[in-house]
Structures are given as structure tokens and as C-alpha cells.
Amino acid sequence: MNFNEFKNKLIEIRRLQSAVALLNWDQQVYMPPEGVGERSRTIAALAGLIHQKFISKELESDLLILRKRQSRLTTKRKAVVREVWRDFSREKKLPQKFVEELARAASSGYSIWKEARKKSDFNLFVPQLKKIVNLKRKEAEYVGYKNSPYDALIDVYEPGVVSEEISAIFFELKSFLIPFIKKIKNSSVKIDPNCIMGNFDTKKQIDVFKSIIKKIGFDFEKGRLDETTHPFCTNFHPCDVRITTRFSKNDVMYCFSSVIHEMGHALYEQGILPENFGTPLGESVSLGIHESQSRLWEKIVGQSKHFWVYFYPLLKKNFQDPFVNVSLEEFYRIINLVKPSLIRTESDEVTYNLHIILRFEIEKELIEGSIDVADLPEIWNQKIEEYLGLKVKKDALGVLQDVHWSGGDFGYFPTYTLGNLYAAQFYAAAKNDIPGLEKKVSLGQFSPLLGWLRSKIHMHGKFYTAGDLVRNITGENLSTKYFVDYLAKKYKDIYKLKI
């Protein structure tokens, strides 16, 4: 067995995964309604095959041989073996029966959650959520951990990061955010988002936003943009990366923010080197790093003034009413309106992170067993009041709003805020490395920033861990400093705060 034979086996598995990704994409974008039953069975059949191939004796023996030979491998190949072994040994530790039980629990969890949310009745969800939490705790036991069982779950999404680290970072961030949001609330600056509402043709919206992301660097020869209820990004290969969006007739920014967010994810995937396809070097580092790419483009760039210096004329030209009557200054303030919301997905970039911190704190204790599922609404509502000054009147607008837990996705939430922190820290480094970066953006020159992200992040795949990547690029560990500075500077100006 030589390394290329091993690599070819990985590529074959990846191709099956791409087929699954297409089946999923199609299901959400074009599949006729009655196709759903058979589609999920087709996906399950392929997923079973992929699992079999991945934990096969053959791949195990290859891995054992390669691990013995490690000292003779190039650093890149070493990284491949390291990462495949990581996934392989995790999957090996989970008994087939357990995996199936969890899949079933997640699947009914989803339907029960949907029903409970519809009726806004958390009690309907309690027994199933208990079951899922117990299974996830069991998973942590199978996998093993050092300090907290929650760490074993985070590890899937953010490899190598543990809850202790996140706790410290989130505590710092929370200490900044809560008083900061109060200051914004008390600011004399009042922003009225209604002046950018209108009646926007959806076909025109998509044409305009397509032209924007094409200008930034999304390659439509290697990708598509379609419509779905829940926007997402998927990829089958660096040469076929697809994003989706949704529309509001009245609010052009509703569509734009998801287009540019998903574009951020897509630029990462289009920046993966094709020769690494199928290996960990052809995969993103972590969910947090992935999210850093979407948030960097969506928030730090896409809601900056210099970005709209370049693109606002295009918006005005295509949607005269209302934009001819709104100055760039006003527009900039409106798209950066800070307003605490009960709903995470409708939140601005400042308050959003308190939603994440709240979920992280609850998840951690749930998995560690120090709080009980039945007490969730009370805990949730208390925290929402403490962090955002809002009262939750319905569970549908509180603890029942997100799908994640119903599918057993514990450890996923923190990656959203980690993404914001990575993004700010990376962006600060980019500003250092690229003289006049923001001036360039205001002139419609995006390739310096995209090129920087490509060479620093995208092209390496999983060669570096998230921690190493951050240290390589920024010279220090992940910190809240850059994100806090970014928010403070930006919103001090918008809300005329005294800090």
C-alpha cells in the first residue's frame, strides 16, 4: 500500500459524500414535494455505505501502516494521516447500534420539536430532548474526554477546542457586551429602518446581488446561487460550490445579507486546492473558521461604509425608490441598527453573541448534568432578561426557536461566536498586511483581501489546527480583543457613544 492508494480510497469516499450533498441540495432546492420519503431513504443508504467504507478493516490497516511510517512522511501527508485517524478513531469508538439509535432519536426529535414549536409548548419536547441529551452524554463517554463531557461534543465541530477555553473567552466577551448594549440603548441616536423598505422585484434583487458577489470573487463557472427557505452553502468539489438565499419583497437587505454570508462560506470552498480534494487538506479547518469567512464578508466588510461607498450607487441605480432618498450615511446606520431581539437569527452583530453565549452556557450544563431539561425555559428566560433586557412570552420565541438540539447538535452553537472572534482577529491582521485595504474595498478592489484569505486560510485545508492557524496568521492566540475593538470603534461612531 502506498500513500496514493490510500488517498484514492479517501477520494472514493468523498465522491459518495458529494453525491449525498447533491441529494441534499436538490431536496432543498428543486425536489418535488412527494420525493421526500424516498429521498431520505436514498441518502440513508448512501450514508450507510460511506460509514462502512470509512470504518472498514482495509482503511484501518492502511492507517495503522501509515502511522508506523509517520517519520518518513512529508508534513502534508502526516497531517492527512493525523486528521483521518482523528475521524476514524472517533467513528470506531461509537457502536453501530448506538449510531443508529442516535439517528432515530434525532429524526423523531426534529418532528417533535417542530410540532412543539408550532404549539409553543416546551413540555411536548421534554421527553425526547431528555432522551437526546442522554444519548449525547453517552456519546461523550464512548469517545472519551479529559475534563468535561461537553468537550467531546465540541470536538466534532471545533477540533481541539475545549469548553474551558470557550468559557473564559465568552465570559470576557459577555462582560463587554452587556454594558455596551445598555449604552447603545441609552444613546440619543435613533435609527428608523423603515426608510429603506420598498417593493423590490425578486428577479432584480437576485441579478444585482449576483453581480455584487461576482465582483467580489464568487466564480459562477464553479458555482450557483438558488432560492431556498433556509439559506445554505454546499459543495461537491472546489469546482462546484453552491449557495442559496431567500427573499423579502420589502427588504432588499434580507436577501443580501444571506447572499453575502453564504458567499463567504463559498469563497472558502472555492479556494480549496483541487489536488487535495478528498483528503483533510481539502477540507475546512473547523466550523468556527468556516463561520469566520462568512461573517468577515457579511458583517465586517459587507456592513462597512467603505464597502457601500463602492456598491451603494449600484443599489440606487437598480432600486431608485427608496434609495435615492436615503444618503449613504443614513443607509450605513440603518444596516447597522442594534436592537435586541428574542430571535437569534434576526439579531445584529452586537447582540447576536449574547444569544450564543446563553446557548453555550446552557448546553454545557445540560451535558455535564448540572441542569435538567425540564428547567430549560425558566433558565432561558432569565438569561434573556439578564443579557438583553427582554421578556420571553412564548417558548416558540425562546427555548424552542432553534433546530440544533432536536438533531443532537450540541457543541455547534459556540462556533458561531468563535467565528466572529476569528473574523475580527483575521481582519485586523489583513489590515496590517494589506496597506490601504479599506480604501481598496471602497474602490471595488476585492482581490487583495480575497487573495490574502486564500493564501492564509483557504488553501491550507486542515493542514493547521484552528489554534495554529490563528497563531500563524495573527501571532497570538484567539482573543476577544479584536472583536471588542471592532465593535467599540464602529458603534461608538454610529451611536455617538462616550466610551
Added chain:
Amino acid sequence: MNFNEFKNKLIEIRRLQSAVALLNWDQQVYMPPEGVGERSRTIAALAGLIHQKFISKELESDLLILRKRQSRLTTKRKAVVREVWRDFSREKKLPQKFVEELARAASSGYSIWKEARKKSDFNLFVPQLKKIVNLKRKEAEYVGYKNSPYDALIDVYEPGVVSEEISAIFFELKSFLIPFIKKIKNSSVKIDPNCIMGNFDTKKQIDVFKSIIKKIGFDFEKGRLDETTHPFCTNFHPCDVRITTRFSKNDVMYCFSSVIHEMGHALYEQGILPENFGTPLGESVSLGIHESQSRLWEKIVGQSKHFWVYFYPLLKKNFQDPFVNVSLEEFYRIINLVKPSLIRTESDEVTYNLHIILRFEIEKELIEGSIDVADLPEIWNQKIEEYLGLKVKKDALGVLQDVHWSGGDFGYFPTYTLGNLYAAQFYAAAKNDIPGLEKKVSLGQFSPLLGWLRSKIHMHGKFYTAGDLVRNITGENLSTKYFVDYLAKKYKDIYKLKI
């Protein structure tokens, strides 16, 4: 091993085939251009897996056990075993190396043919076509046959039908068609297709034609209609059957004829019983029977006067110019214009069959070795002149026009004309069984005919062979009589012929 375990293995294979079908559909409908290289590798990987699973020792042992137990199986299960065994034993006879060689030859055959057609130079194609013909003759030797090696190739598309039968039928048909077409040519009736040309919005075209096929019975909850260069029908399950079409700005019937043709195929697939999915009882009988469904709807129904008695007002309403100035009578004559063409795919329902007969005659001799690849243009051009009175001036408009041979599809062509013959014979039986069928169609009542096709043909899958099916439904063997009668009656009227 019980029968259901065996069935589940077939279903698992079918699910992988559905994934391949989606990969193909997507490639032709939505895939970004640069996705093509990886897409073909993904399809190849899955095709390899499917082949492995199908000719596995496991499936072989199941089949051997079930064949021993045959006398104790229900007739339906017997048919399943019979048909799976048919395919299995054929695939088993072909060495893996040969299959790969053929796939490679077909793949380069396609590119070379495309280039040759572009340059209209048959000589460029000769060496590769020779290679492909030799491989197909080798395939026939591997598979085995009784009289002609060509029979072993036809068998893939039209199981159980041999070239001797087809020769006899086609000879009869040709003897009718050649003088019939001359009579039409000499008719005093002249038809000008230009009066139905116009400038038609493609979005409106698709909306109108969608509403027509929905009315006929295409279920959009279980299917879709999209746009491609080459229209086709594909299915992943009876609940997800997709068709495609193409547009001409000037000619609304260009789009309509492919929509209703593909709808005919799709109604067959939507009429398959879901409980038979994955087994031969969930598959169409043959390409000829499949084509009978598309041609029955496209030509016999969709180009009949009673059909347009119902739908012409809709056309007039949506495309006033030019249709308000064209009477139903005139429209009916125009859409049934008979005009010999060098190009098969642009031919009317009368002359079309001579294109097929010509190809059949050539294929047969090629595979039997009685003519040589290098002589094809000469033979082709002679026959075209003899059958249609036309002169071929460029190979691109002659022997190079069709893709089939470049991919090794010998034995496919005759199924097109068999389809026309089946269609006419079935339709005659339907008229007998359903009193006032054509009156019903003129009132927009399509369910009697569709229900008849469902219960007589669609729901049985491969339970009957094509021959048995025809005898069951019509009480006799396939014959040219019904098709000849249909043409004679229809065109005698349109062209005021004396017969």
C-alpha cells in the same frame, strides 16, 4: 435468505442508481460548467460500486437459491427472479476488462464523433467507429446469440426481440411508406408552416405547456419540468420523475412537442407502483414500449384534431398573435406537415420511420460484418435518396448526425419505430375499450385514456415481456397494420389522397 432480503438488496442498488440519475440530471440542467470533470468521476465511482454490488457473489447465491425454489414462488416473484437473472447473467458474461475498454472507447468515441460532425468529416470518425463496432461484435460473442450477433445487442433495449422479426416488420412498413410519401409529395395540398411562427415569450410558453400536461395527468407533486439542450425524461422513484424541454422564440410547437413527448415517458414512470420500486416489476418493459407511451401522447393524441379542439382556445388566448388568424383546421394541417428531411430528429411521423429503418439496416450489416465502416457514407446517402428522395451533401447532415453509434448504442434505433407501431396498436385497442375516447379527449377528459394505459401497461412493470404485453392487450402479435391504417386515414384526409 428470504425473498424480502433479496428484494432489499435490489432496492439498495436501485437507490445508488437513483443517485447516479440525479447526478446526470443535475449535470444537464443546473451544474456549473467547471463541475463537469469531477462530476463524471463521481458518476464513474458510483457506477463501479453498482456493478460490484450487482455481480456480487452474494446476489449470485441469492439468485441461484431463488431459481431452485422457483416452483414455490408467486408469479410476480418468479418474474422478478427471471428478469434479475437475465441482467445478472448478461453482466456476468462480460469480463471487467472488456467493460472498461468499451466504456473508454465510447467515451473517446463521443469526443471524436463531435469533432468529426463539427468538421463534417466522416473519415475522422472511421478508426474509432471501427474499434467500437469490433468491440460490440465481441460483446455479442461474449453474450451469445442464436442467429445474428446483432440480436445480442438489440436484446439490451428490446428484450426477447430479434432482428429477423424486426426485418420482416420493417420491410412491410417500408413497402407502405415509400410510395405513400411519394403520394403526399404529389398532393395538390400545400401547407405553409410560417403562419404559426411568431415571437413567443419563453416563460409564457412554459406556463401554458405546464398547464396542458398537468391537465393530462402529469403530477407536479411528483415531478418537474426544466430546460436543457437535449430534452429527456429521468426518474429517481415513481414519486420523483423529471422531464426537460427546450425553446424556440419563433415556434411554440418546438417546445410543445418535446414537452408532451417527455410527458408520455414520465406518465409511464409515474404510473409504476411504488411497492415494486427497485425490482424489475418497477421498471419499464423495454425501450420500445417506453417510446410507445411518448409517441402515443406526442403524435397520436397530441397532433390529433380532437386534442386541439380542447386546447387550441388556450393557445389562442395566450398567444393571440399569430393564432387568432389561424383556424383550427389550418393549425391541425400545419402541425402535421409531412416533409422529408435529412435530419431524423426534425422529421414528421411519416418520414421518421424511414430514418429508423435505414439505420436498422445499416447497423445489422455492420454488426454482422457484411458491410464496412468506411463505406457507411456511400450506403447512407444512397438509402436516403432511395427512401426520401433527398441528396446528402455533408456527412454532418447524413451519417454523422446521430450520437448513438459513438457511444456503442447499436440496437437502440429500431426501438423508436417499434414504439410507433406499439403506440398505434395500443391506441386502437384503447379506442375499442373506451367508448367515445376521442370525443372525451376533445372535452379535455384525459383520465379514461391515462387510466387505461396505467392499468394495461404502466402498473405491470416488467411482469410481461413486450410480446406478451402486446398480445394481452390487443389479442395479436405486433403488426404494422394499426400504424399503417392510422397514417393512411389521417394523411388521406389532410393531403386529400386517393388511396
